[in-house]
Amino acid sequence: MFKKLYLMLVLAAALACNASPSKPAYKPLGPNDLKPDEQQSVVLTYVAKLITDYNYKKVPLNDSISNIIFNSYLKKLDENHNYLTQGDIKNIDQFRNILDDDIKAGNLNSVFYIFNIFQKRYNEYVNFSVAELNKNFDFTKNETYTYDRDSLPWAKSDDELHELWAKRVKYDLLNLKLTGKDLAANKVTLKKRYTNILSQSNKLSNQDVFQAFMDAFTEAIDPHTNYFNPSNAANFNIDMSRSLEGIGASLLSENEYVTIKSVTPGGPADRSKLVNADDRIIAVAQGKTGEWQDIVGWRIDNAIALIRGPKGTVVRLQLLAKSASPTAKPRVIELVREKIILKDISAKKDIRTYDSNGKKVKIGVISIPAFYLDFADYKAGNPNYKSTTRDVKLILDSLKKENVDGVVIDLRQNGGGSLMEAIELTGLFIKTGPVVQVRDARNQVEVDKDEDETVNYTGPLAIVVDRFSASASEIFSGAIQDYGRGLIIGTQTYGKGTVQNAIDLDKIIAPTLKDKLMSLTGKPKTVATGSQNKFGQLNLTIAKFYRISGSSTQHKGVIPDVQFPSIIPLDKYGEDTEPSALPFDMIAKTSYTTVGNFSTVIPELRKMHDERMATSQSYKYLLEDIQDAKKQDAEKSITLNEVDLKKQRDADEQKVFERNNLRRVALGLRPLKKGEAKPKNEDLDFLQKEAGQILTDYITLGNKTAVVNP
Incomplete structure (x- = not known):
């Protein structure tokens, strides 16, 4: 189509x-x-x-x-x-x-x-x-x-x-x-x-x-129709090819600061555990001893050129967290650049063990960073092409061998990717059936289906989402929810339910440019030709996604069955914050057969979750962090009195230090001394742990909802 x-x-x-x-x-x-x-x-x-x-x-x-x-x-x-x-x-x-x-x-x-x-x-x-x-x-x-x-x-x-x-x-x-x-x-x-x-x-x-x-x-x-000039079109397509050499972070310019927009899972910045989205880069230095270059106010492309570089080389950054006080001292980090091959950034697994009335419950956790697919290998017929579905299938096979009692799929921060992968991943958990509906500008509806009768996992399933789960993540989680195949846990998703087509403007303009320029200037022009893009690219919104139940994923996203408070401000991020966003609407549901029904058990799961959170110190600190972030965001000015500003900064730094230690103790970890680095590979993901606990609650409650022949 x-x-x-x-x-x-x-x-x-x-x-x-x-x-x-x-x-x-x-x-x-x-x-x-x-x-x-x-x-x-x-x-x-x-x-x-x-x-x-x-x-x-x-x-x-x-x-x-x-x-x-x-x-x-x-x-x-x-x-x-x-x-x-x-x-x-x-x-x-x-x-x-x-x-x-x-x-x-x-x-x-x-x-x-x-x-x-x-x-x-x-x-x-x-x-x-x-x-x-x-x-x-x-x-x-x-x-x-x-x-x-x-x-x-x-x-x-x-x-x-x-x-x-x-x-x-x-x-x-x-x-x-x-x-x-x-x-x-x-x-x-x-x-x-x-x-x-x-x-x-x-x-x-x-x-x-x-x-x-x-x-x-x-x-x-609309928010997702975009024009890219030739330079930006090249960068966009580099991103789409999922290959670059650098630290593994995307950047943007915000109020004259070069800011970390997102961190690439598996890249140097991500593995360091020292770089976060919304961090502001104050200065950059090359190698271990190079001179610091202040980049506040720089053009984003010039800053990127300074931060990117050949693999194996060292770059140092001075970072200031967005949530920190404006007076906070920048932290210095050192990273070794790598060739970032996004197709090698795969779904990964973990196993969490829970106690349920003296019985051990093993929950397999699959974290999926994106719905990736190596299109070149796929089109070439390579049977070992890289894809989300293939990787998750292998992980499911290994988890079944380890006799897990349930599976949690973590889609937080997953902004989407391949529509085909969203459909095929859904097919791992259902026998056959529709997954998503697509309506084009002529109001013609196409239903995309899973036609593979193989079911790779039939056990208890939960999907974790957050505000930055978008597009393909919403298609997959929405289908799982509509089929009654699994629980959806977390916060309302982004709400990006539109389809874009990338149009190379060279293919449109070049054939008639000579005549067009002649009409504008009265002078003949020579049109450059070749493979390099000359006129840029237009990503044009041409269609809209709908769930098989008929609801659009646009604007409203997917609403979880058991909801967490959102660390990401819902009033600042999401499709419903975009003034030009397409509205939510509905079309007729397509024909499908549910495989389960969680309606009777969800109230009990919510009650058990709420009772647990009422006494959870980690949950208390999470709510306090959200309130602190709102307070910080509401502040518009700052004192220029040195004594007062120093007191404020020292108090803020002490509060952050103490809060981090309280959070560690609540998770069963020892507090750190001032200046002590955090140990690597510590499990600080309270929300993922709670998602596994909710699935454990469901397993413990027994078959109050049956999943029949998924």
Whole structure:
């Protein structure tokens, strides 16, 4: 189905894109401003046509969507309201309701005009910060610095922003001062940091501007329709090929910090147990003795280039946890780069033993990091191709030999992957039947089924999910729940229930680009050809997933039978937090036969879980951690008084130290001394342990729900 639709998109778009350019920009671009090029204009018109004609979510390009794009673009440029004034906003507000017309015409002049105003302001305040370092600073005053301004109005004047930036410089100096260095050395460090920021700003290209605007445009349509410029398309496809050399972490830029977005299971960062999602990278050094390079404010691609490197080489990082106090001292870690082959990152097993009224219950735990599949080997007919289902089948065989009483499959942090693997993995636990329904933009529904009658495991089963379990994870866990084949435990999943098709724009644009550029410029153009992508890639939402029960996995995700409190903020992460997300809806259920029914036992399992948690110290600390994180997130400012800030930082560090030791004692581990490193391979996963206990409760209760001939 998807291949046919892809061909239809290509042919139709190649014939339909014939928009004419609009009038010149409303404001002239200066001689030193970044400017759009003709190729970007052509790409914009093609992408707009593909989105309006073939995206699953039918969104017309009108003034309403123009307003959304405008706001999104501003947010990407100055989310924290640190650079632009109310006067700047009044100036650029003239473009708020005309971006839709500009997009259809391929006119990017207004987009670049807005960006160039922002960049001038950006450079102005970085230069202001450098000059501010020449002043004297009094750290005994009771001043505060408001670092979180995204909900505040734009500054009324330059003077208001100058005051803000003066306090920011003072905060940066004070934070460095509390690490023990003298003021002169700290000023040198900050001057170098600010100079680096300015240097990175001046290295921005028109491709960076184009990408930022295209992100604002596509995200206004839906969260998973994305345009990638040629450079980003290459990085995307490297990720899809699941191979790179580095530390095994994906990065993003957040409020001028290079931030760990996710950690690759099995990579150097993951195995170190010292790197976590949302950690901010403050500085990078090469080798064991290389000089530290401050990367605060760096472009993300430049930071990645510094952190990645040949396998076997050493890189050192200074990390600051997002949950830590802003005044916390960065921790230093050392990693050896490796070639990260994601296809070699496999499902893994563990066995947990529980006591049930004096009887030992063995629970096999299978952790699945992604729904992976080596497509090249699969298509080539290699019988030993790498896949999630093949690996899990082998693990199930070994667990059965070890006489486990039940199996827990851990899908936490599993963002999905291969749809085929989600279907085939479900087939390991049922005889045959439908697994997922897919409805395309023409409202045609396709039912994807497991047709292999082999059942590899028939015993008690539980699936653990969290807020970052998405896509294929939701298809699998939703099918297991609909069939009554296993218990779902954890927190509400992400809610990503849409299907994207990756469209190589070279295949659409290149055949007609010469004529298109001729119509725009009146001059003939030579079109470069070859295997290298020239025009980027569009990931277009073309369909929607539905469970076999008829419910969409979109927006609502999968709701567990027994729920845990969410460490991941549900109001900040998930499809239902995305303004442009497709809604939840339902279609007709498909024909399937349930193999079990947990309705009578779930209330008892919830009761047993709640009673256990009422006296669990680990659970108490988990709830306290969640509340502390909410409190930290609600804070918008920080004191600039040295004595008060040091007291606050010392108290925060002591609290973290004591809380970690209390958590260790609750799990039966000895407390650590200050400065002592955590022993490796310790079992600190309280929630996974509790999931196994819930399955043990089910086994102990007996056959109150039968799984008949799965």
